[in-house]
Each structure stands twice: as structure tokens, then as C-alpha cells.
Amino acid sequence: MEDTIATNELNSFQLDVLREIGNIGAGNAATALAKMLDKKIDMKVPQIRVMKFSEIHEILGGAETQVVGILLGVQGDINGSMMFVLDCASSQLLVNILMGRPARAELQFDEMSCSALQEIGNILAGSYLSALSTLTNLKIMPDVPGLAIDMAGAILSVPAIEFASTSDTVLYIENEFTDGMDSVIGDLFLVPDNASYSRLLHALGVI
Amino acid sequence: MVELTKVGMADLRVSCHPSVLTTLGLGSCVGIALYDIKTKIIGLAHIMLPSSKIATANTNRAKFADTGIVDLVQQMEALGADRRNIIAKIAGGAQMFAFASANESLKIGLRNAEATRAVLAELNIPIKAEDVGGNFGRTIELYSEDGRLMVKTIGCGVKYL
Numbered sequence: 189m190e191d192t193i194a195t196n197e198l199n200s201f202q203l204d205v206l207r208e209i210g211n212i213g214a215g216n217a218a219t220a221l222a223k224m225l226d227k228k229i230d231m232k233v234p235q236i237r238v239m240k241f242s243e244i245h246e247i248l249g250g251a252e253t254q255v256v257g258i259l260l261g262v263q264g265d266i267n268g269s270m271m272f273v274l275d276c277a278s279s280q281l282l283v284n285i286l287m288g289r290p291a292r293a294e295l296q297f298d299e300m301s302c303s304a305l306q307e308i309g310n311i312l313a314g315s316y317l318s319a320l321s322t323l324t325n326l327k328i329m330p331d332v333p334g335l336a337i338d339m340a341g342a343i344l345s346v347p348a349i350e351f352a353s354t355s356d357t358v359l360y361i362e363n364e365f366t367d368g369m370d371s372v373i374g375d376l377f378l379v380p381d382n383a384s385y386s387r388l389l390h391a392l393g394v395i
Numbered sequence: 396m397v398e399l400t401k402v403g404m405a406d407l408r409v410s411c412h413p414s415v416l417t418t419l420g421l422g423s424c425v426g427i428a429l430y431d432i433k434t435k436i437i438g439l440a441h442i443m444l445p446s447s448k449i450a451t452a453n454t455n456r457a458k459f460a461d462t463g464i465v466d467l468v469q470q471m472e473a474l475g476a477d478r479r480n481i482i483a484k485i486a487g488g489a490q491m492f493a494f495a496s497a498n499e500s501l502k503i504g505l506r507n508a509e510a511t512r513a514v515l516a517e518l519n520i521p522i523k524a525e526d527v528g529g530n531f532g533r534t535i536e537l538y539s540e541d542g543r544l545m546v547k548t549i550g551c552g553v554k555y556l
Contacts, residue, residue, distance in 0.1 A: 240403075241406075348443070
């Protein structure tokens with residue numbers, strides 16, 4: 189039986205390591221996004237959030253805000269979810285750039301746009317996880333992405349529910365991407381399950 | 396204007412008349428709105444999972460349909476409600492993400508709704524109305540005034556149960 193640490197027992201050093209993991213993964217993802225869009229992409233210092241379920245709704249500035257969420261399961265040595273969440277204006281911008289349409293063209297969430305957004309999620313998660321995999325020497329693979337356009341609270345609860353039977357808190361490693369002019373593009377979340385962040389810390393030799 | 400009291404995920408609240416309880420952004424979670432037609436005492440729970448029996452961490456009873464609903468009724472009774480006068484309305488239980496692979500854990504919304512119905516039946520509390528399923532999030536507001544339940548979605552606007 190492997191040692192696992194409860195989310196509320198992580199010390200500040202371990203949290204720093206997880207933050208650095210977020211930094212490395214998201215750095216890679218930001219580069220991929222920048223290349224894909226041929227646009228400068230910045231990112232903020234990652235945040236490690238250990239949250240009670242009752243607080244999750246507050247993460248993205250309001251449970252009822254309409255957002256686009258792209259969710260991917262994570263499998264292999266690390267289990268959990270990755271989620272890329274963006275507001276509607278940003279997803280419009282991303283899809284338009286990707287499809288070679290004028291940036292302000294109105295976005296219809298048709299099959300093509302949804303597919304493009306899923307692909308963005310796929311590429312971001314893939315580059316994030318491959319950086320993580322290289323760093324830790326663990327096998328980590330993303331699943332096929334799913335897409336939802338709805339209330340932030342309803343979308344963020346999905347990765348949380350997976351852990352609800354084994355934990356009362358959930359760990360989000362959050363990265364915010366901006367376009368270089370400080371306007372937010374989206375948030376990338378890694379939500380590892382209980383055994384997985386312990387395994388990450390193990391692989392890096394900090395527990 | 397009666398103030399709105401928020402109920403978070405895996406949380407529950409009860410209150411006396413006049414009051415309004417709300418929970419925001421229900422996805423596959425289920426919101427259980429109880430109303431005592433005589434005393435106008437209301438209770439709202441936001442459950443995440445069907446059963447506490449499969450869980451290894453169940454310190455928070457409000458997280459599960461089986462324990463959460465029982466606690467909700469008890470807390471309403473502590474305020475003076477009578478179980479025989481309580482009616483229920485439920486909302487939520489959606490499946491937010493559509494995946495090609497039929498993963499069981501993704502059908503959690505459906506299972507939450509089923510468990511909720513079963514627990515309410517066991518407690519002899521009739522379900523007067525429900526708005527469950529689909530693939531969209533819901534915000535609900537429960538009014539002690541007449542027990543009406545507002546259900547708000549992004550795609551379909553506002554309706555009352």
C-alpha cells in the first residue's frame with residue numbers, strides 16, 4: 189500500500205513543488221498555444237488550491253458565469269482530470285484565429301467550433317502532461333476531450349465529484365493564461381486524485 | 396426583500412419563514428428542496444453522490460443523498476416542521492460532458508437523481524415536481540412564501556416548479 193497524503197496535510201514545501209509542477213506543465217502548454225495561434229501568450233504564477241466542495245463554485249468569479257469547459261481524463265501513473273476553462277469571448281477569439289476568420293466574427297457554437305475547442309484542449313493538456321511526464325518519468329496520458337458550454341459552477345463540479353467519495357477537499361493546480369496585455373484567455377486546471385499527487389511528490393523525491 | 400442564503404456544494408441549510416434558499420450551478424449534483432406546507436419551514440440540500448456507503452471519506456454527511464436528505468429532514472424538524480407536511484421538489488442530475496466512451500462515473504447525475512427519489516420515498520416525502528437530467532447546469536431558488544422553486548438555466552431561461 190502506497191503512502192498517500194490528505195490534501196490538508198500537505199506542507200508548504202510540498203505545495204511549492206506542486207506549484208512548480210504546474211509552472212512547468214503550463215509553460216509547455218502556453219508555448220503550444222502561442223505557436224498554434226501565432227500570438228504571444230503569458231501565464232501567471234500557478235495557484236494551488238485545496239478547496240472544500242462548498243467553495244469550488246467561487247473559483248471563476250461566479251457559479252453562474254457562462255464558460256466553455258474542455259475536460260479530459262488523465263490516466264496512467266497519474267489519475268485525475270485536466271480542464272481548460274475559458275469565457276465565451278476568449279473562446280470566440282481562439283476559434284476565429286484558429287479558423288482564419290476575423291477576430292471579431294461572431295462565434296456560433298457549431299460542430300466545427302466545438303471540435304476546434306476540443307482540439308485546443310487536447311493540445312494544451314497533451315503538452316502539459318508530456319512536460320510532467322518527462323520531469324517525473326511517470327507515464328501520464330490524456331483521454332479524449334469532452335466539451336460543455338454552461339455555468340462555471342456546474343462545469344467545475346465535474347472533476348470534483350470524482351473525488352467526492354474519497355476526500356472532502358479537492359486539489360486544483362490552476363494556471364491562468366493571458367494574451368500579453370493582461371486580458372485573461374483561460375484557466376487550465378490539473379486535478380490529480382489523492383494517490384496521484386502523492387505519487388508526483390514521490391517521483392520528485394520530496395516525500 | 397428577503398435575503399438569499401446560499402447553499403454550497405455538499406452543503407445543506409434549513410430556515411423559517413420568511414426566507415429564500417439558493418444553490419448555484421447544479422451540474423450532476425442534485426438539489427433537494429423541501430417545504431413544510433403548514434409552518435413554511437424550508438430546507439435545501441446540494442448533494443454530490445448517491446450513497447455514503449461506498450465512500451471512504453464521509454465526514455461530510457451533506458455530500459450524499461442517503462445521509463444528506465435524512466439530516467435535512469431532521470434539521471427541519473428541529474425547527475418545528477412536521478415530516479407529514481413536507482413536500483419535495485428536486486432539480487439537477489445533469490450530465491455536463493458528453494463523451495464517446497460510456498464511463499459509468501459520468502452517469503453520476505442519473506444515479507444521484509435515482510438515489511434521491513429512493514431516499515425520499517423511504518421517508519414518505521412526496522416529490523411534487525422535478526426538473527432533472529439533460530446536459531445543462533441549473534441554479535435554483537426556494538421560497539418559503541409558497542414553496543415555489545425557481546429553476547434557472549442558461550439555455551432555457553427561468554421557470555417555476
